[in-house]
Amino acid sequence: MKRAEFPLEQRRGLYRAIYERRDIRLFRDDPVPPETLARIVRAAHHGPSVGFMQPWDFIMVSDVETRGRVKDLFVRERQAAAQFFDDARRDQYLSLKLEGILEAPVNLCITCDPVRGEEVLGRNSMPETDVYSTCCAVENLWLAARAEGVGVGWVSILKLPQLRRILGIPPHVVPVAYLCLGYPVEFPAAPVLQSTGWRDRLPLDELVHYDGWGKQPAQGYWEEVQEALGADVDPCNGD
Incomplete structure (x- = not known):
């Protein structure tokens, strides 16, 4: 039986996207063309999901005031998190650029609806697969963005109840990933947290x-x- 692998050039492109994907924090001013953003989000919507539940929604954020509120939330939470490190580690932590909320042309929050679909095959034993599936959509988006030359940064230093209020997310829906998208100043050769000595692979x-x-x-x-x-x-x- 003939094997179904992609041609070598296409496989190299896939692996390149995987190995060169980076958490991007520094963005250029160039807008992301609507058709490019649509392709990237469509790739996320084609992520695998247990029982084909498709628990994700995509909240596009361009409003400056809304982004400012998210940025303020990030700043407060970052300062709170800094208290858990010793002095040297705290200084290094606070020196790291960990978001591009105001600079990125596009902010995007990907959520998980845990009650979507009355019967979901394969979920009875592992109810957490709704969040796992949403993370697959995030990764699809990230790899598609890298192939398009678009950078993505995941902002995780945010309290979910406050983020829900800012974005009007229903109480039962889980904000899984708040992402910044745009053309990066550069794609670093290695992850920033690795190159700065925060943590090795x-x-x-x-x-x-x-x-x-x-x-x-x-x-x-x-x-x-x-x-x-x-x-x-x-x-x-x-x-």
Whole structure:
């Protein structure tokens, strides 16, 4: 049977979007063309969802006053979070640029409606799959944006009850991701939190278990997989 993989050039494009996706905080003034934004949001709407529940909604935000209220909320929460770090770590934390709420041409809040659909296949045992599914939509949006040359920044330092009030979100709906979108000043070569020394990327081969938590691979296929995971190779290597 013929395998269904994409041609090599298309696979390289996909992996490039994955590996070069960044959390963007610095944006240019250039507006995002409506058709480009539509393609990106459409990609999010095609994210996988358990039981095809499609629990997401997309709140587009351009109003300056509304963005200002979100920015004020961010500033308060950032100052509150800073108190949990020691002096050196606090200074580093406060020096980081962690949002582009006022600078980005587009703000977008992606929400999760946990009661959408009376019967959702596959959700009885894991009700949290509504939020998990919404995160898949976020990732689809992020990768599509990177392919379009558009940067995305996820602003997570926001209290949900206050964000609900600002955006008029119903009490039962969960704001999952508040995103800033726009053309970036640059796509950094590495994640900012990595390049600034805040945190390193963990070695993948140390995070994979085989046939149970903490178990090492038996000889054969799993052993070859472990060796491949520990190698620094081209994601399309072998073609």
